[in-house]
Amino acid sequence: MRNTTTIALKEFKSYLASPMAYVVTGIFLVLTGFFFQSSPTTYSETSINGFLAYGSILLLLLASVLTMRLLAEEKKMGTLELLLTAPVRDSEVIMGKFLGSLGILTAMLALTFYYPILLMWFGDPDIGPIATGYLGLFLLGCTSLAVGLFASSLTSNQIVAVVIAGGILFALWFIGMAADLLPEALGEVTGYLSLSYHFPDFVRGVIDTRGIIYYLSITALFLFLAVRSLENSRWS
Amino acid sequence: MIQVKNLTKYYGKRLAVDNISFNVERGEIVGFLGPNAAGKTTTMRILTGFLAPTQGEVWVAGYNMSKHSLEARQRIGYFPEAMPLYTDMTVRSYLDFSSRLRGLDKNRVKTRIEEVVDICHLEEYIDVLIGKLSKGFRQRVGVAQAIIHEPEVLILDEPTIGIDPIQVAVTRQLIKELAKERTILISTHILPEVSVTCERVIIINEGRIVAEDRIENLSSLVSGSRRIRLEVEGPAEKVAERLRQIEGVLQVSYEDSHYIVECSAGQDPRGKIMETMVQGGWTLLSLGSIEMSLEDIFLKLTTEEETSQ
Numbered sequence A: 001m002r003n004t005t006t007i008a009l010k011e012f013k014s015y016l017a018s019p020m021a022y023v024v025t026g027i028f029l030v031l032t033g034f035f036f037q038s039s040p041t042t043y044s045e046t047s048i049n050g051f052l053a054y055g056s057i058l059l060l061l062l063a064s065v066l067t068m069r070l071l072a073e074e075k076k077m078g079t080l081e082l083l084l085t086a087p088v089r090d091s092e093v094i095m096g097k098f099l100g101s102l103g104i105l106t107a108m109l110a111l112t113f114y115y116p117i118l119l120m121w122f123g124d125p126d127i128g129p130i131a132t133g134y135l136g137l138f139l140l141g142c143t144s145l146a147v148g149l150f151a152s153s154l155t156s157n158q159i160v161a162v163v164i165a166g167g168i169l170f171a172l173w174f175i176g177m178a179a180d181l182l183p184e185a186l187g188e189v190t191g192y193l194s195l196s197y198h199f200p201d202f203v204r205g206v207i208d209t210r211g212i213i214y215y216l217s218i219t220a221l222f223l224f225l226a227v228r229s230l231e232n233s234r235w236s
Numbered sequence B: 001m002i003q004v005k006n007l008t009k010y011y012g013k014r015l016a017v018d019n020i021s022f023n024v025e026r027g028e029i030v031g032f033l034g035p036n037a038a039g040k041t042t043t044m045r046i047l048t049g050f051l052a053p054t055q056g057e058v059w060v061a062g063y064n065m066s067k068h069s070l071e072a073r074q075r076i077g078y079f080p081e082a083m084p085l086y087t088d089m090t091v092r093s094y095l096d097f098s099s100r101l102r103g104l105d106k107n108r109v110k111t112r113i114e115e116v117v118d119i120c121h122l123e124e125y126i127d128v129l130i131g132k133l134s135k136g137f138r139q140r141v142g143v144a145q146a147i148i149h150e151p152e153v154l155i156l157d158e159p160t161i162g163i164d165p166i167q168v169a170v171t172r173q174l175i176k177e178l179a180k181e182r183t184i185l186i187s188t189h190i191l192p193e194v195s196v197t198c199e200r201v202i203i204i205n206e207g208r209i210v211a212e213d214r215i216e217n218l219s220s221l222v223s224g225s226r227r228i229r230l231e232v233e234g235p236a237e238k239v240a241e242r243l244r245q246i247e248g249v250l251q252v253s254y255e256d257s258h259y260i261v262e263c264s265a266g267q268d269p270r271g272k273i274m275e276t277m278v279q280g281g282w283t284l285l286s287l288g289s290i291e292m293s294l295e296d297i298f299l300k301l302t303t304e305e306e307t308s309q
Helices: A002-017 A019-038 A040-044 A049-067 A069-077 A080-085 A090-122 A127-154 A158-181 A184-193 A199-204 A209-233 B040-047 B069-074 B091-101 B106-119 B135-147 B165-179 B191-197 B215-222 B236-245 B270-280 B294-308
Strands: B002-011 B014-024 B029-033 B055-060 B076-079 B153-157 B183-188 B200-205 B208-214 B227-233 B249-255 B258-263 B283-290
Touching: A002 A019, A002 A090, A002 B091, A019 A049, A019 A090, A040 A049, A049 A090, A049 A127, A049 A158, A049 A199, A069 A080, A069 A090, A069 A127, A069 A158, A069 A209, A080 A090, A080 A209, A080 B076, A090 A127, A090 A209, A127 A158, A127 A199, A127 A209, A158 A184, A199 A209, B002 B040, B014 B040, B014 B055, B014 B208, B029 B040, B029 B191, B040 B055, B040 B153, B040 B183, B069 B076, B076 B135, B091 B106, B091 B135, B106 B135, B135 B153, B135 B165, B165 B183, B165 B191, B183 B191, B208 B215, B227 B270, B236 B249, B236 B258, B236 B270, B270 B283
Parallel strands: B029 B183, B029 B200, B076 B153, B153 B183
Antiparallel strands: B002 B014, B002 B055, B200 B208, B227 B258, B227 B283, B249 B258
């Protein structure tokens, strides 16, 4: 645990020291701010649904960008050699990096709290769906970061990493749309596996444990794959 | 302290390390010598747990690297080839990170950073971004991170490559000082390095150990033949001709206005050479036998290896 914290703190600080986190956060805030103010639901329902609907898709992309350097850069620079020869488990390396990036993502989401605060200032929004909406975004963010970290473990090229991560995430997001075209049973399974399938529940204010379990298990799966991929690099 | 047994490493189909075994005793400082791509870095990466061997086993400080990797890694300080560092960190924050990662006691971190910064003469640069440091100073940061957790074993992969001669001298001095209390394995393809810093040498070529001995014994290992260098005033062709006729002389070459005479094993024809020169009426200006330098030994061992294949 101590090692995980050490790595997480180092990653978090190194995000703050580079322009990347600021650019990503800036873009996220500008675009979601636009989604928020231009969506009719903001005014008719005093909800943050406009922000959630488009912010979620944007999150997939920006999480991939945030995580692309985590391992790819270490591979390219050779610093991975010192990291992997330190008395630290591969799983601690992955968890540390994951938590470091999650720290940035959480801060980024926290900066959007002024949308609901504005709503509360000028209206009387339903707090429930706002809270569950944020929970949904956070879980989706966890999943996206895990996928991004896994992609980053596959290559020493950050561009390749972000493309792989984006590819996996968007495939998982849009696979739900194919569900309607497939036979019933298969369609249901495909729908369940889709990242976008569980999100609307959170937006509606419903906490469905299936949704929570789904996002957490996909996160765990990709973190596990990232650990395996790191272990695998020792056998090259 | 370091035990390597029948170590073999393949990268795909390419054989990088071919069944090597060696030991390094506690407190020893051993040079790991070989041309580029001989398998030095691969061996060191296996010793430090960065790569897994295809076959064979490694023990460091009594811990088997594949079974008790964390315990073994805890006891190693490693300076990888080309010393990769996080360029976006300051020396202080980097050393802080390394010491925590390598399991130094929390309360010791601060004082220990001051100690290694002092040892490596980095005081003035402690709050400078590593990316802004010159190569020589990065090298020192590399040494600092390798010793920060007071490891019993130091593994240094070409620590003096690519830095200026003054820095090289500083680094070597540093290594010598460290050697007093630690076991050190240091790889290089620069020969003087070994004779300056090491007690024992392991020479590796094409993934195999071709020689392993104390430095002073190495020359006798290969000096089947003695070499003599002489300076003579006289017609070059005739002199060389006569030299070749002397018993025990294998080869005569001429360079820098000196003749180099290669003799067969156990022969010392210096007396005969002198006689011959006097008989020919030529003036012998100097005569002496050449000690085989590490360079010669190295070349001889590595080229012999090739021809025997």
